[in-house]
Amino acid sequence: MDIVYTIWLRNMTRYLRSKSRIVGSLGMPLFFLVVLGFGLNSTVSIPGMGQGYIGFIIPGIISMSVLFTSVFSGIQIIWDKQFGFLKETLVAPVSRLEIMLGQTFGGATSAVLQGLIILVLSLFIGLKITSVSGFLIAFAFMLLIGLSFTAFGIAIASRMEDMQGFQLIINFVIFPIFGLSGALFPIDRLPSWMKVLTLLDPLTYGVEGIRYGLSGTSQIHPVFSFAVLTGFTVFIVVMGAYLFRKINV
Amino acid sequence: MTAIQVENLTKRFNGFVAVDNISFSINSSEIFGLLGPNGAGKSTTMAMLSTMLKPTSGSASVNNFDILKNEDDVRKSIGIVFQDPSLDEELTAYENMDFHGRLYRVPKKIRQKNIIELLKLVELEKRKDNLVKTFSGGMRRRLEIARGLLHEPRVLFLDEPTLGLDSQTRNLLWEYIEKLSKEKGITIILTTHYMEEADRLCDRVAIIDQGKIIALDTPEKLKEGIGGDVITIKSPDCDRLYSKINTLPWVTYAEPHNGSVTISLQNAEKHVAEIVNLASGDGIAIDSISIHEPTLEDVFLHFTGRAIRDEKSSSKDHIRMMRSVRRR
Ligand SMILES: Nc1ncnc2c1ncn2[C@@H]1O[C@H](COP(=O)(O)OP(=O)(O)OP(=O)(O)O)[C@@H](O)[C@H]1O
Numbered sequence A: 001m002d003i004v005y006t007i008w009l010r011n012m013t014r015y016l017r018s019k020s021r022i023v024g025s026l027g028m029p030l031f032f033l034v035v036l037g038f039g040l041n042s043t044v045s046i047p048g049m050g051q052g053y054i055g056f057i058i059p060g061i062i063s064m065s066v067l068f069t070s071v072f073s074g075i076q077i078i079w080d081k082q083f084g085f086l087k088e089t090l091v092a093p094v095s096r097l098e099i100m101l102g103q104t105f106g107g108a109t110s111a112v113l114q115g116l117i118i119l120v121l122s123l124f125i126g127l128k129i130t131s132v133s134g135f136l137i138a139f140a141f142m143l144l145i146g147l148s149f150t151a152f153g154i155a156i157a158s159r160m161e162d163m164q165g166f167q168l169i170i171n172f173v174i175f176p177i178f179g180l181s182g183a184l185f186p187i188d189r190l191p192s193w194m195k196v197l198t199l200l201d202p203l204t205y206g207v208e209g210i211r212y213g214l215s216g217t218s219q220i221h222p223v224f225s226f227a228v229l230t231g232f233t234v235f236i237v238v239m240g241a242y243l244f245r246k247i248n249v
Numbered sequence B: 001m002t003a004i005q006v007e008n009l010t011k012r013f014n015g016f017v018a019v020d021n022i023s024f025s026i027n028s029s030e031i032f033g034l035l036g037p038n039g040a041g042k043s044t045t046m047a048m049l050s051t052m053l054k055p056t057s058g059s060a061s062v063n064n065f066d067i068l069k070n071e072d073d074v075r076k077s078i079g080i081v082f083q084d085p086s087l088d089e090e091l092t093a094y095e096n097m098d099f100h101g102r103l104y105r106v107p108k109k110i111r112q113k114n115i116i117e118l119l120k121l122v123e124l125e126k127r128k129d130n131l132v133k134t135f136s137g138g139m140r141r142r143l144e145i146a147r148g149l150l151h152e153p154r155v156l157f158l159d160e161p162t163l164g165l166d167s168q169t170r171n172l173l174w175e176y177i178e179k180l181s182k183e184k185g186i187t188i189i190l191t192t193h194y195m196e197e198a199d200r201l202c203d204r205v206a207i208i209d210q211g212k213i214i215a216l217d218t219p220e221k222l223k224e225g226i227g228g229d230v231i232t233i234k235s236p237d238c239d240r241l242y243s244k245i246n247t248l249p250w251v252t253y254a255e256p257h258n259g260s261v262t263i264s265l266q267n268a269e270k271h272v273a274e275i276v277n278l279a280s281g282d283g284i285a286i287d288s289i290s291i292h293e294p295t296l297e298d299v300f301l302h303f304t305g306r307a308i309r310d311e312k313s314s315s316k317d318h319i320r321m322m323r324s325v326r327r328r
């Protein structure tokens, strides 16, 4: 555990130090929140959701923030590889599993912090948190998204030689995961082919879980969401650990 | 006491032999050098000994731990400075050290004490809270060496410790390394392609070329081994000059290489005039002649027929090196 903590600590130190990155990566989620939220609030109404369209997408935008921060944190390993720092970690008498878990917890923590910043900012545009338990449920789902997608980033980074494929991954993997997740639209009235894709997207269950926690309603039962997302997290952490074990420097 | 024992160690990369069946042993408290040109297999050897790379065949032990069977014990007992930088630039010097100490499970009290002591040793204590990205190349190298010592390893690996540093910084680093060896008695294995570095620092030097060890001894013995003095003659017509000189009875060894002929012989002063006469008699132009005691460069040339580095990158260093040899 001490090693996991050490790696986590390094991630936190770097995260807290990079003020411009913290602010910078709030840009896109806030943009979506404001432009889509206010732009569509008067024209789009979603049955069964009391808070209007803005209230509907806040959980989606929180998920987005957690998703992107965690994937970036996982992929960070490639930079460590290129700047040589990974060697220093790998030559130490510690197991690769500990290193990988430390990286995963570190990435997840910074991702959840980014999500919480969006959550707090959302309070100013109409989000109301009605119960502590609701908040804790949302928090738990944020953590699961953070853990699974940091591990996902690590899995990708373990197979990538350099940053060349980075843009590709963002455009063809991460954006679709976000777009198909039901972060921006309700999933129950989609055409059936699209609904299938949505239900295959693990982020959907995270968005739905956060939505349940923050607004009390969701289209997927929160217990089911929790089970699916937990299963996905375990699977992807194991896979990330497996791929990281074989990383070459 | 043996610190490192290497037996028939071999590494192949898809058929290409990078390290070819090498064997040697290093005594504790010794400074041992692997000297060789680019691509000789120095870093690959270091990577195998530090358990970062699995050998294709052969065996080795470090501090009596087998590199294959006791990987973790080997890792705990060594410190390593890689050829390429390996610091976290976004952390401070202290944080880099602290991270390392925690990774090696150095207890907090000892960790804090050692960090300060080591930063003092490499004269970085005042900069301990500065981010590494604000450090110069020499400062980074010093920090890496200090970091490698934090968990009190018995063997320190230094892969090209002074590569790319100016001569002043290099001299400073040499002093640190000598101090370390003297005061702490740790065994140091270093790789280099700087002759002067091997000559000055190492108790023994293994000259390595194309994956093979071609000579191994103290620098003094290696130099004595090629006998007497060395004359290097620069000439536009060096092949013809070589064929003239090679047959002379008092030449023990001659070798043409990139525009020069290097000759090993006894009593060089006596024969210089003779060489000049011979050359001018045949109309062979001579640009310059230098007489010096043998250097490790000459040793390398003697064994391989090649200069250790191509003329372009080495000429400046070469001049500096000759000067330093003459000063002694
Ligand atoms: N991972 C690898 N895959 C394939 N070939 C490799 C690999 N690592 C090293 N080599 C090859 O093995 C040979 C020895 O490399 P090595 O890095 O050990 O040389 P070196 O003596 O350290 O040289 P330098 O002075 O340039 O650092 C080189 O020809 C190199 O191209």
Ligand SMILES: [Mg+2]
Binding pocket: B042, B043, B044, B083, B159, B160
């Ligand atoms: Mg090397």
